[in-house]
Structure formats: C-alpha cells, structure tokens
Amino acid sequence: MSDSWKAIKLILIFVLSFSLLLSLFSPSEATLAFLFFIVILMINVHWSIKLLLTVATFDWLNYGIGFVGELCLSIAFLIYVYLWKEKNTKKNIDKESSKYLMSPEVHEIKKDTLISKLPPKEERRGGKDKNIEIKEKIEEREIIDFFDKLENRYNNKIPKDVYSDLYLSNENFNLFHSFISNTRERLDIITAFLEEDLLSELVYLLRDSSVKIRIITRNIRSEGYLAYLKKKFNLSIELKKMNKNHSKLMIRDSEKIITGSSNITEASMSKNEYNYDANVLTDNKDDVSLAQKIFNSLWNNENLIINEDENNSLLLYSKDSKKQLPKILESLIKDEKEEIILVFSSSLIDKRIIKKIREYNMFPKIRIVTSNKWSDEPINEYQLDTMKYLMSLSKRTEDKIQVLPKNKLIHAKIYIFKSQNITLISSQNLTVKSWQSLFETGYLIKDKRTVKKIIEGVNKLPDSVFDSINVCETERPMSTWSESTSEITLKVPWNLSESDPNWKIEDKIYGKFYRVVKPLHEKNSVVKTEIEYEKMQIYERPLEEQEKRYSFLEAASRSKDPTLKDAINRLEKAKKTGDFKRVRIIEEYIEKYIELKKGKRKKRFKSRINTSNDEALKRLREAGLDPSKLK
Secondary structure: OHHHHHHHHHHHHHHHHHHHHHHHHOOOHHHHHHHHHHHHHHHHHHHHHHHHHHHHHOOHHHHHHHHHHHHHHHHHHHHHHHHHHHHHHHHHHHHHHHHHHOOHHHHHOOHHHHHOOOOOOOOEOOEOOHHHHHHHHHHHHHHHHHHHHHHHHOOOOOOOOOOOEEEEEOOOHHHHHHHHHOOOOEEEEEEEEEEHHHHHHHOHHHOOOOOEEEEEEEEEEOOOHHHHHHHHHOOEEEEEEEOOEOOOEEEEOOOEEEEEOOOEOOOOOOOOOOOEEEEEEEOOHHHHHHHHHHHHHHHOOOOOOOOOOOOOOOEEEEOOOOOOEOOHHHHHHHHOOOEEEEEEOHHHEOHHHHHHHHHHOOOOEEEEEEEOOOOOOOEOHHHHHHHHHHHHHHOOOOOOEEEEEEOOOEOOOEEEEHHHOEEEEEOOOEOHHHHHOOEOEEEEEEOHHHHHHHHHHHHOOOEOOOOOOOEEEEOOOOOOOOOOOOOOOEOOOOOOHHHOOOOOOOOOOOOOEEEEOOOOOOOOOOOHHHHHHHHHHHHOOOHHHHHHHHHHHHHHHHOOOHHHHHHHHHHHHHHHHOOHHHHHHHHHHHHHHHHHHOOOOOHHHHHHOOOOOHHHHHHHHHOOOOHHHHO
16 A cells, blocks of 8 residues: 555645646746646545554644645645736736737827836837837827927018127027028037027028028937928038037128127027026138138148137137137236126036136226026035135125126126227136037227227126035936037137146046035925935045045055055944934044054144044044044
8 A cells, every 4th residue: 555655645745746847938827727737636535545544543744744745835825826826927918919009099198298208219120129119110200290380380571681880688599590591501500508499499490491590519409309300391401510619609601600608599599588698709801711721721731720810800719829729818907907707607607717716817806797597417525615614705895806696597608808908709708628528719999989888788787696516416417418420520620728737727626415404494405415415514525635535545445454444444334324414423433444554643633533532532442443443
C-alpha cells in the first residue's frame, strides 16, 4: 500500500507542477479550471484512503501533516490563479481602451485632459508613438484656429508706418507690428528669444507678399506656427540659431532699423503693459548700411571688416575693439564729469560691473534706476551677492552710488552720460556675460533733448522699495540653449572682448543655486517657507566665506577618509530631510576637520565649534559626529 501511496503523491505533485507551468504559457482559463478540478479531486481521494488507514494504524500525525501541506499548496495555487486572472483581465481591458484612445475621434478630447496623460516624446520600433501623433493633431488644430482668428482680426489693412524716434514703453506690440507690416521686399531679424505665435501675428499681413524673412535667434518657443505659415501661404522664412546672440535688431528693406531691448516675446511686446523696454528706430543711411553688413556677416559666417575711422554710424555692436561694445563704454565713463545713470532690471545687474565702472572713474555720481522685483529664476552666488549689494545701496541717500527701485518691470538697457549728453540704448545688460561673451547691439544718441526726455520719463516711474531677500537652495537652472548639433549653426565670426585677457572678468559659476521665496510675514505663505527661511539664514554669508566652504565640501566629497565620508553622507541626509541647522553643523565640522588635518589651527575655527563647550559637544553628538576627531 505504501508504494501505491507514493505513486499517488507523485501523480499529485506532477499535476500541480504541470498546471503551474502551463499557466505561464497558456492564457486559457478553461484549462486552468479543469486542472484545478483534477487537483482537488485527487486531494479528496487521497484523504479518504488515508483516513481509512489511520483508523487502523492511528498514525494521525504523519498523514495529518501531509494533508495540511497538500491543502496549503492547493490554496496557494487557487490564489495564484485568481491573481493571474485579475492581472490578465486588467491588461486586456487597458489594451482595448488604448485602441479607443488612439482612434481618430480622439481629437475632440480637450487638450488639457489628454496631453497631461501622454508619455514622453520618443519613437518606438516600427514608427512614431500614436499618442505623439494625437498630440501633434491637437497642436495643428490649435495652430489652424490661431490663424483663423488672425484672419478675422486683420482685414489686410496695413497700419500707418512709424517714425524714427526713441520709444520708451511697456506696450510695444503696435510699434513692431507697424514696422514689420510695411515691409516691401526683405525683413532681417536678430533676436535672443523668439515666440513663433507672436512673430506669426506680427508678419501675418505679409502672408500673400513676396517678402523674404531671415531670422537669427538663440531660443525658439511655441514651435510649429512659422512652419504652418510657410506651408499655407508660401511665405519665405529662413531661420538660423546662434548660441552667443543676445542682440535685438530688425532691418526693413535696407532702409530702416529698430534696435533696443525688446525680444519677440509676449513679455516684451505685450499689448497689456508688461516689460518696460527702450528701442530706437532710425532711417539714417550710415546706420542702416552698417546694420545690413552686420546681419549679412553673421548670416554667412564671414568676418566683418570696417574702417572704423571712416565709420560715421552711431550703431554699435560687440567686438574686441575700443570703438565698439563694450570697450567704448570705458572711454565714455572716463570722460563723464557729472553723473552716470543706468536703467536696468534688478536681475540683470552684476556688482562686479558696477565696481568696474567705478574703477574707470571715481568722481561722477552713479544713479541706478531698477525694478523693485527680484527674479523668479534660479540665481547663483554672484547674483545673490549683487541683490544684497543693491538692497544695501538703496537704503543710503548720500552715497556716490545711488539705487532707486521702481514699481515697474524694467527690461530696458540704458546708459546715460549726463554731462556729455550721450545716451546708449542697447541690448547689453550690466552682467559679465553681456559685457564680454555675448553678441550685443546698441545705438548712441548724442542729443541733449533726448537725454532730458529719458531722464524725465524714468523719474516719472513710481518709486518703490525692494522686496525682501529670502532665498532657498534650488537645482541648477535649465539652459535656454540645448547645445544640440543641429542648433549650433552660427558663431560670431570675429573676436569678442572676452578674447582680451586684460579686459576679461573670470566668471566662475559654483554648484550652488538659489531662488527667492516669500518672507514669513507675507500672506499666503506656505509652511515650507519657514524651512526655506531657515535655510536662507544659513546661506546668507559673505561670498568669500561661501567659496571657501564649497572648496572644503568638494575636497571632502573626493576624500577617502572614513570620517569625511561619514560626514558627507550625514550632510546629504540632513539636506533631504530639510534639517538645515544640522546641515550647518556638519559643514562646520567638515571645515574644521580638514583644517586640523592639514595642521592649520586658527582661532576663528575654534570660535565656531568649541569642543570644550558642553552645548557644542551636545550639538555634534546629536548630528551623529565624533567630537574627538576635532581634538
């Protein structure tokens, strides 16, 4: 009988194993149900025979354990079948649903609800993802709707042309729309930032003409509109990209130019008051001729050779030359005897440039007119240091450098030399990159009445005070230039001022970046602000001290010393949990440990972490650090 029981057990195990194996390859639920029925039947037969035997032998323990094991195995298999069935059913439902989602009718679904669920743009084997095709159809329909609205808005009536003049305004759309709409043959554009939907509206009245449009830009947004415009109306539009471009210049029919601070963006050309920009429009032949030569040289990637002694143009451009930007500013600053007025955005000023201006000439007063709002974009240490610098100067009234914050989103870039009656309207910011590494343009106005007009206009801007400086650490900002091979098509075909070692300012960017947060007293501030404020207290240190600490942390991260490794790990954990007091303790611990390891014992380090102080020891131990390492 024992041999027969062994055979039965073997059969049972075989059936169970076979059913499990088959379930991995066969989707048939009928097969699984049938196999499961056989297993249950075998268990019942097995148990009945065992029961008869145990009555005679009373060996309940042995057979009882066998029965429980087989029963558990059967239950486990039942659960497995249930879970397998549920998972497979859900998979089939999702598969069927996706068929409906990918049907042509999906274009009726609202964009907001659909696009938010779409996967990233990437192509699968066998062609493009259907979800991407759906999104493209939606975007194409939006583009079509956009041009239908333009058709209803504009009745082919060309607006009146604009006159040569200086334009200071935060409503610049009509200025550029009139300038562009009166083009007859050719329009050349240089701009740092380009929104295709906005440019499409600006050039819409040229759609049935033979005008040729050439564009040099650095960054393109809302792509697709120009391609549709070209396709539908057969308008000639060529576009090239240039990494180092920050200029804003338009040339119309080689007869008129407009240059200044306005990009082709909603912020710069808003119809509803946004950026306060400054632009100059002129039809002076010398200026237009030089502008056309500059554009053609950049477009064809050819060096621009001009006899500057014979050049009578007031148009300036970036070049390593004493008579061009930015070096021409050195002579203008040195010749000024009364006052230098600078009108710039608070986020586009660098303390190092202000110091450079002061080095050129210590005597004239410097007045900085700027916006009272800080940038929402991530900032580095130099920008943070400049913000504090401007804040400090704005509180002084009898200083050689005066800062006047205004309640206006200033985007203009204006240099005024009062005693010389000279104004420079430009695209060049008061930043290191703009002064030495980017291609800029500007226009010199040598007219006393214009200088007076600008000063009066700036003085009329409403006075204000700076927002408080509360910052927290954030990630490195995304570059506006992706640096892909297809984008890098143009380079500045001549040297910029950065090529001059006597002029160049080292612009080292560290790994730390910050963003401005709301102060605690402001309404609608979230709980997180308290943590951010605490973090701000930690990182608001002098720039030199920050640089030294970063060098210590960098050295510690590369070190194989177990104490430093442990400290770095604890530092990362403290940052993730938002325990910024502990962050500061660990950073000071690392700094002092490295100094002591080098044998440099300095009093200022002892004053920060005094290991003889019970409270300091307690703080170190709470942070998981070993105070004995600092002795």
